Amino acid sequence: MSPARRIGFVAALTLLALTLWLRWPSLGFSLWNVDEAIHAAAARTLLDGGVLYRDAVDQRTPLSYYAVAAVFAVAGENNLWAVRLFIAALVAATGGMLFLAARAIRDPTAGVAAGLLYVLLATSVLFQGDANAANTEWFVAFFSSAAAAVFLTGGALPSLGRLLATGLLAGCAFLSKQPALLDLSAPLAAVLYLGWRQARSARAVLADLAAIATGWGLPIGLALAYFAAHGALRDAVFYTWSYNLAYYGPEITTATRVASAVVPLQLVGTQPLLLVLWLAGSLVIVHRLLQRQPAPAESASNPALVYLAVWTLAGLGGAASGGRSFDHYTIQFLAPFCLGAGLVLAHLAAVARAAARTRSLRVVAALILAGVAGHALVAAWSARERTLPEDPSIRVSAYIREQSAPADRIFVWGYHPDIYLHADRRPASRFLYASFLSGLVPWTNIAPGRNTAYAVVPGTMDTLLAELTARPPRYIVDCSAGPNRHWQKYPLDDFPALQGFIRARYRLEKPEQFIPQGFRLYVLLAPGEAAATPAAPPLAAELAATLPLGTLGAPLAPVVATAPFGAGASLVEGRLEYFAHAPSSLVYRVPAAAAALRGSFGIRPGAYAAENSGPSDGAEFIVRWRPAGGAEQVLLRRLLRPRDEPADRGLHTFRVTLPPHGGGELELVTGMGPADNSASDWTFWSDLLLENYR
Incomplete structure (x- = not known):
C-alpha cells in the first residue's frame, strides 16, 4: 500500500471511530426534532408501497x-437508532471527502484538519436537537463534499468523466434539499475560471459545462420519471417547488434572509479562534484571486x-435561504467552512514545523x-x-399503542x-402534519390573532376527508387542546367539515x-355504538324567546x-345581559338587510373570584356567520x-361587519376554556344589536 493510501485509510478509520464515539450516546434518544x-412516518408509507407527495406529503426533495x-x-420500521447510525457514517464519510479535497489543494495535513474539524463541529456547534437528528442537510453536505472531492482531485483540468460525476453528485445534493442547487455554482465557476486563465476555446469550456449540467440532470430526470410513472409528478412539483415559492417562501422578507446569513457565523463563532483564523484565510484567498498576475504556483492552485470560495458563499446562501435561522441549516455551510479552516490550520502547522522560521513564531x-x-x-x-426533555405527546401515544x-x-x-x-x-392520510390544511407556515404566521387561511392549500380538506372516509383511523388526536407547536390556533370548531366527520x-x-x-383523543365508534356526547337539547321555546337579538327594527328570536x-336575560347595571353558561349556542336567522352586529361579552366576576373554590379556567366567545348558500366564516x-389575565376581566365590546349577502344565520357561541372544563364558566353577551343597511 502506498503512503498516500495508507494515510487515507488511517484517516478514514479515525474519522469513523471518532464520529461513532461522539454520537453513540445520542443514537437511542426518542426523538431529536x-x-x-416526518421522515419516519413518510418512510413507513413508502415501505407500504406508497409514493412520496402522492401518499405522504412534505415540502423537501425526496432523497432522504x-x-x-x-x-x-433493513433494520426494522421506526428504527431511528439505525437511521442515526447511518447518519453518523454519513458524517464520517463527509469528513473523508473533505480530507480528499483538502489534500488535493494542499497536503495530507490539511485533509486531516478539515475532516476532523467537520466531525467535531458537527457534534458541538449546533443545538443538540439539530446536531444529533437525522436532518436532510447531512445528505446535502455529503454529496456536495463528494462533488468537491471528485472535482478537486482531478488535477489541473478534470476530465469530462469527472465533471459528469461532479454534476451527478451535485444533483443528488439537490435531491436531498432544494438550497443545494446553489452548490452547483462552485464547479461551474471553477470551469469558467480555468477557461479564462488557460485561454481555452469557448467550445471546450461549453463542453465542460455541459458535462456538469448533464451529470446534474441525470438523477433529477430519473426522479421526475419515477414520479411521473406513479402518477405523482404534479404533486411532486407542487410540494417541492410551487408550494415553497407561493406559500412557504413569501413569509420571509429578503432583509430577514440576508440577516440570517449571520447565524452560521455565530454558530461556528463558538470556536472564536478558529473563526478568526478562517476569516483571515478567507481574506488571503480573496486577495490571491484578485491578483492580475499570480505566481505560477498560485496559478496552479x-x-x-x-471552487472553495464559491462553494463557501453558496453554502452560506443556502443556509440563509430559508430565513428561519434553524441551526441545522448551517450544516450546508459547515462543510466548506471546515475545508477552508483546514487549509489555514495546515499552513500554521507548516509554520510550526519550519526550521527556517524563528523559534518564537514557531x-x-x-x-x-x-x-x-x-x-x-x-x-x-x-x-x-x-439531551432534551421528552415530548408531552409520548403519554397519549403510549395509550394509543396499548389500545390499538x-x-x-x-x-x-x-x-x-x-x-x-x-x-x-401508520398515518391514515397523506398529510403527516396538517399545516397544509390550516395555513400554518413554520414558524412565521404563528401570532394568535393572525388568520392563516391565505396559506391553506386549496382542496386539501376535501382530500383529507376522502382519505379518512375510505380508511377510517382507529384514533384521531386533536392537538389544538394545548400549545402544541402553536396548534391552539386551529380548534376543530374552525373546520366544521372535519369536526362534523x-x-x-x-x-x-x-x-x-x-x-x-394538551390533546383531545377521539376513538372510532364501534358498529351500532352511539356518540357518547350527543348534542345539547334546545332551550324551551319560552326561554329562548327571552333572548332576542335586538335590531333597529323588530327584535329577532x-x-x-x-x-x-342555563341561560336567561336580565338588566345588569343598565345593560341587557344575555347570560348563557358555557357551552352555549344561540342561532339567529337574519335578513338580507343586516349589515353588522355589535355588543359586548364577558365572564361574571364571581367566576374567577379568589373565594371561588372551583374558578373558571377561561371561556371562548365566537361569532359565526353562515350566509345562505355560502361557506361558514368566523367573524369573532x-x-x-x-x-x-387581568386584561381579560370586565366587559369587552365588539362590532363585526357582515359581508354583502342575501340573508343567513348568525351563531353566538360560548365555549369552555383550554381544559374543556365548564366549572364556573359564567359567560354572557350584552347589549346585542343588529345594524341594518340604510
Whole structure:
C-alpha cells in the first residue's frame, strides 16, 4: 500500500471511530426534532408501497425520505437508532471527502484538519436537537463534499468523466434539499475560471459545462420519471417547488434572509479562534484571486480556491435561504467552512514545523494550533451527553399503542407527526402534519390573532376527508387542546367539515386524562355504538324567546338555542345581559338587510373570584356567520382567561361587519376554556344589536 493510501485509510478509520464515539450516546434518544418524525412516518408509507407527495406529503426533495425507508427495510420500521447510525457514517464519510479535497489543494495535513474539524463541529456547534437528528442537510453536505472531492482531485483540468460525476453528485445534493442547487455554482465557476486563465476555446469550456449540467440532470430526470410513472409528478412539483415559492417562501422578507446569513457565523463563532483564523484565510484567498498576475504556483492552485470560495458563499446562501435561522441549516455551510479552516490550520502547522522560521513564531503557531484543537475537542466531548426533555405527546401515544392493533391507523390534527412514531402506528392520510390544511407556515404566521387561511392549500380538506372516509383511523388526536407547536390556533370548531366527520363517527376518549396534557383523543365508534356526547337539547321555546337579538327594527328570536347549564336575560347595571353558561349556542336567522352586529361579552366576576373554590379556567366567545348558500366564516373569536389575565376581566365590546349577502344565520357561541372544563364558566353577551343597511 502506498503512503498516500495508507494515510487515507488511517484517516478514514479515525474519522469513523471518532464520529461513532461522539454520537453513540445520542443514537437511542426518542426523538431529536420533528423532521425525524416526518421522515419516519413518510418512510413507513413508502415501505407500504406508497409514493412520496402522492401518499405522504412534505415540502423537501425526496432523497432522504427514500434513504430512511431503505434503512427501515433493513433494520426494522421506526428504527431511528439505525437511521442515526447511518447518519453518523454519513458524517464520517463527509469528513473523508473533505480530507480528499483538502489534500488535493494542499497536503495530507490539511485533509486531516478539515475532516476532523467537520466531525467535531458537527457534534458541538449546533443545538443538540439539530446536531444529533437525522436532518436532510447531512445528505446535502455529503454529496456536495463528494462533488468537491471528485472535482478537486482531478488535477489541473478534470476530465469530462469527472465533471459528469461532479454534476451527478451535485444533483443528488439537490435531491436531498432544494438550497443545494446553489452548490452547483462552485464547479461551474471553477470551469469558467480555468477557461479564462488557460485561454481555452469557448467550445471546450461549453463542453465542460455541459458535462456538469448533464451529470446534474441525470438523477433529477430519473426522479421526475419515477414520479411521473406513479402518477405523482404534479404533486411532486407542487410540494417541492410551487408550494415553497407561493406559500412557504413569501413569509420571509429578503432583509430577514440576508440577516440570517449571520447565524452560521455565530454558530461556528463558538470556536472564536478558529473563526478568526478562517476569516483571515478567507481574506488571503480573496486577495490571491484578485491578483492580475499570480505566481505560477498560485496559478496552479487558484482554480481550487475559486471552487472553495464559491462553494463557501453558496453554502452560506443556502443556509440563509430559508430565513428561519434553524441551526441545522448551517450544516450546508459547515462543510466548506471546515475545508477552508483546514487549509489555514495546515499552513500554521507548516509554520510550526519550519526550521527556517524563528523559534518564537514557531511557538506561537504551535500554541494557536493547540488552542484550536483543544477547544474543539473539549466542546465536542461536552456535547456528547446533551439531551432534551421528552415530548408531552409520548403519554397519549403510549395509550394509543396499548389500545390499538399494529395494523390500525391514526390521524393527527396538528403539527405533531411525533405521535405516529411514538404510537408506532401508520398515518391514515397523506398529510403527516396538517399545516397544509390550516395555513400554518413554520414558524412565521404563528401570532394568535393572525388568520392563516391565505396559506391553506386549496382542496386539501376535501382530500383529507376522502382519505379518512375510505380508511377510517382507529384514533384521531386533536392537538389544538394545548400549545402544541402553536396548534391552539386551529380548534376543530374552525373546520366544521372535519369536526362534523369526527362527531358522526368518533367519541371523546378519556378527556379528563389527555385534555390537561394538551390533546383531545377521539376513538372510532364501534358498529351500532352511539356518540357518547350527543348534542345539547334546545332551550324551551319560552326561554329562548327571552333572548332576542335586538335590531333597529323588530327584535329577532333565536331559531336554535342550546345552553345545558342555563341561560336567561336580565338588566345588569343598565345593560341587557344575555347570560348563557358555557357551552352555549344561540342561532339567529337574519335578513338580507343586516349589515353588522355589535355588543359586548364577558365572564361574571364571581367566576374567577379568589373565594371561588372551583374558578373558571377561561371561556371562548365566537361569532359565526353562515350566509345562505355560502361557506361558514368566523367573524369573532376571543379567549378570555380572567383568573390569569387581568386584561381579560370586565366587559369587552365588539362590532363585526357582515359581508354583502342575501340573508343567513348568525351563531353566538360560548365555549369552555383550554381544559374543556365548564366549572364556573359564567359567560354572557350584552347589549346585542343588529345594524341594518340604510
